Every structure is written in C-alpha cells, then in structure tokens.
Amino acid sequence: MSTHSMVRTRMAPSPTGEIHVGSMAMLLKNYAFAKKHGGKFILRIEDTDQTREVPGAVERILRVVKAYGLTWDEGPDIGGPYAPYTQSERLPLYKQRAEQLVEQGQAYYCFCTRERLEKLREEQMANKQQPKYDGRCRALDPAEVTDRLAKNEPAVIRLKVPKNEQINFTDLIRGEISVSGKDIDDQVLLKTDGFPTYHLAVVVDDNAMQISHILRGEEWISSTPKHVLLYKAFGWQPPIFAHVPIFLNPDGKGKMSKRKGEVSAQSFLDNGYLPEAMLNFFMLLGWGHPEQKEVFSLDEYCKYFDPADISSKSVVFDLVKLQWLNGVYIRTLSESALFEKLKPFIPSDCSPELAKRIIPLIHERLAILSEFEILSSFFYRDITVDPAALVKKATPELVHEQLAKTIAALENIPAWDEASLETAIRELQEKNDWKRRQYFMLLRLAVSGEAATPPLFTMIETLGKSVTLERLSHALPLSF
C-alpha cells in the first residue's frame, strides 16, 4: 500500500483542561477507523492558544487516553515520521504558509486593533447584522503594508474569502454541503503573537502529516469551508471529512456541558465506570452493530465500524444505559479482577481481606465501582437501626421474642458458617411457626440496618459471631 492510499487518522486535543467524553468518543472512532484499514492513528497536541494553556494538561491527556485502553502510532511522546506532534514546536511552518498565502493574494495583513474590532462587532449586533470583519484592510496599499510592518505595527494575517464563490465539500455522513462565500468571515490565520489559529494549523498539519480522513465533531461543520478554501489555496488535496454528531446532555437539551454534570473522560473513570464499558457505550451512541448486539469488544468494533454508518443526528448521553452497561461489564469480571479494579474505591476502614470476602456478596449488585462503600459499609461500620422498621410487620412482643430466641440459638451454634446458620435459623423459624418473610427481614434489619442486602446467612457469616450477636442484642430493646 502506498503512503497515499494509507489510512491515517488523528485526534488533536488542545491542552486547555480535561479531555471531554465527547472527545474521547471521537478519538475512539478515529482509532477504530485506522485500525480497521491497517492504517495509523496519530495524536497531535494543538497548543496554539498560549493564553488558555493549562500546565500538565498534555500529560493528563496522554494518561487518560491510555487509561481508556487506546494507543497511538505517532504522537508527541513517541514521535514518528512527521514529528514534532506538538504545534507550538512547528511555528515556523505556519508563518511561512500564511505568508505564502499573502504573496498569492489569498490572504492579507490586517492592522485593525482589537478595540476597533470590538466596537465594530457591537455596532453590527446593535443593527442586527452578522458580526463579521468589514474588510477594511483587505485592499491596503502594498507599500503601506510594508511600511507598517517595518514599524513593527501589530498585524494578523487574514484569509481573503472569495465572497462570490460557493464552497462545496463532501461529508461522509451527510453528503454534499454547500456554503456561500459571503457567509464566511475573513478568518484570522496568524495571530499577532505569531501563533497560528486552529484553522491554519489544522490544515497545514493534516496535510503535512498525510491525514487521509478527518472524523471530528459536527460543531466543526461551519468552519470546514474555511479549511476547504485553504486546501484549495495551497493546491492540496483535502482529506475526507466525516462530521460526527455531538453528545447532548442527559436531559436532551443542548451540547453536553459541564454545567449539567461531569463531562471529563477522567471523571467517569474516577466515579467507577470501567474503560471497556465507556468505550462500548461510545460505540453504541450514533452507531449500531450489524447484528444489533449491544455488548461487544473493541476488536469487534474495529472490524465493523464504518463512519458512513454513523447516524446523522445528535445523541443523548443516556447515563442510565451507561450504568446498565457498566454493570454488565462488572458482572463479567472475575472476583480477583474486580478486587483489583475496586482497590481505589475500598474505604480505608475496610481491610483488603474483608473486601475480598464482601466482593462475592455484592458483585451482581454493583453497577458502578464507587457503589462499593454504600453497598458494604455495614460490614465494617456502626449501623443505625430504625426501630419503627423492626416492628412494621409484627408486634413488639413478637419481635422481642424472635430476637431473644435468635440470640440464644446463635450463641450456642456449633459452627459459624453459612450452612450451620441457615439450619439454626430456619429451624427456629419453623419450630415457632414465624412468618418467614417477616422474621428474615427483621434479622436483616437488626444486623445491617438495611432493607436491601446480600443473602442473609452468608451476610451473617461474613459479619462474624461477635458483631452479629452484638447487633442483635442492641436491637432487642429497640423493639419497644
């Protein structure tokens, strides 16, 4: 396969904070598409905005992508044939390209101050017009430009958008998209600080790095015509675009945002979602397995995934379904594997030994790893028992009798294991002709403080004799 027909995809996060789940889902699609075609997946850092850069963000990005189980073939840390993969290290490239465009008459220097532009925008807004550059510097006298540049007057380079042209491009998901040049602003390509804007950098780098397919969020559709214009101006072959629908907030209103809950890819891991479940969930949003399967592996996804099959409507990030999926993945885990993954979520007052004994009891009840504590705390923490609940289904006299007799029986039990406990307690229940539901629930409440727990006998076994008897005794006076 020649370099030209090689599939090369990329994800290009900017180090301005935590990577968003939507970005991680996009990254997955780029990854899967490259893998499907035996191509390369590239990670590039777009740090062209010095003002928004957050220290340590690059390292965190790399770490969280790995934590999700995804890898890259070329990137800032491992290099590659088109290094460097960090835009701030490629500055001369962009400057040279921007100047080339000026020479070709397809871009121009603009000396307008931020103040003027701001005022202009305000006026346009007041007049209900589109805020857009008015083109004042479009046709500056070349001599004047040279002069002002020589005086080091701050300048940007803007794209000279042909206002009477129609710009068309093909989107793999949506088909032909056409925008009129008059609706496109004269985008700044090179800023006064010498850094490129996203639009210049992305085109220059995607071309330099031989990117063949761009799978990105649909919020980029409206700026794609600018990119197409740039490819044309440089005489380059544009890559194939696929604009993937974005995630909507769980309530279905608007682009998934921080205001309505956690959105960083890392935060889901921190809350106890498994990376495999997250990836599987991403796969399900906007795309369907050919056999309508819901649970399948990354390998299988890479095999079937085709960007052309992605649905074209934005999708709601359904946390309820995510939870279900996560539970499915947790249930497939072995107990030792679950223990390993649970480690960060086991409270310090629960010993690892105890945790290991608790895990089988709550395994199928766990939807998110962080639920470990709430599902297990009564094993290692003091409990509070609601007296009203104890006598809800029986008279105080009966409850008192049941507790007293149970205590007596358990004190003399030959062995403290599930089978012996079950025998003793069932015997008691049958001999006294107590209602099983009521009696078992009473014991459950007395011993755990909870109405929903693991099975009674195994729970009591795990709790241990002294704790169990202590709690039963403690409940005794509560029945009155």
Added chain:
RNA sequence: GGCCCCAUCGUCCAGUGGUUAGGACACUAGGUUUUCAUCCUAGUAACUCCAGUUCAAUUCUGGAUGGGGUCACCA
C-alpha cells in the same frame, strides 16, 4: 437572528414504496427468591405536521414546525 446540519418508541440503534414497524436501556406485570440485585417470561410505547409524486408513502420531493451546531487574534 444569519448560515449550516438533523428529524422512527421517553432514550439509543434497526428497517421498508405494500411489514403484526424490530432490538436494547428505562418503565409495568409475572416467575425464581429470605430483601435487594441477578436471571427468565410477558407487556406498554414511535414513523413531527402539511402538500406533491404514486395504485400505494414512515420510506421519494418540496414546505412548515421542532431540535441541534456555529457565528473570536478559543479550539
């Protein structure tokens, strides 16, 4: 608001010029069960509207409505 994109159960995904419009999550009911959960069974629930094309439109075309995106020297 201009421009662009989109429209099948509450949500996600299938699907078709003639179908009992299918699957999953959620929900409801039942079974298993000492509770919860798991597991099993069943059920409720959708083609946005209006024209046009056609013998026939959920499906094709146009429009309306609705939703989303975008309008920075941010990405």
